Amino acid sequence: MARHRYLIALGSNMRHRKHGDPHKVLRAALAALDKGKFEVEAVSPLIDSAPLGPSRRRYANGVAIVGTHRDPDEVLHKLAKMERKFGRKSGGRPWGARVLDLDIVLWDGGPWTSDRLVIPHPAYRQRQFVLGPACTIAGGWRDPLTGLSVNQLHARLTKPRPVPS
DSSP, X not given: OOOEEEEEEEEEOSOBTTTBSHHHHHHHHHHHHHHTTOEEEXXXXXXXXXXXXXXOSOEEEEEEEEEESOOHHHHHHHHHHXXXXXXXXXXXXXXXXXXXXXXXXXXXTOOEEOSSOEESOTTGGGXXXXXXXXXXXXXXXXXXXXXXXXXXXXXXXXXXXXXXX
């Protein structure tokens, strides 16, 4: 069975009764990933970002490169199981506050589509809180749909735009 590498986005904007503030939640999640069937190969710096949607709490965000022999649907299942172990409730409102959010952004196998998962993550190209940290550890990774690198996508997203007159 082939070994694959995944770029995983991490987010938290709620305290955890055991682990503490959102930054500590992400560190605990990374440690849990590394103790499981994943090998954490690289971790970006953790940043704070404004929330999307209805949540008012700021997020702690980062990304990690993990290695595993699992296919994307199996990885998704394991990440969802970990989110539940950290107290994430299923069926919550989209973009609401959450203890832990783990998303597959990219993997080394190119595009992937199943009933439960689409890779690359459909919205990552518009998310500074994903692309900024990703540049620090996966800047050369290429989007399989656009052919652009993570660094190029980040530059496009953050390029200053002239103000309409």
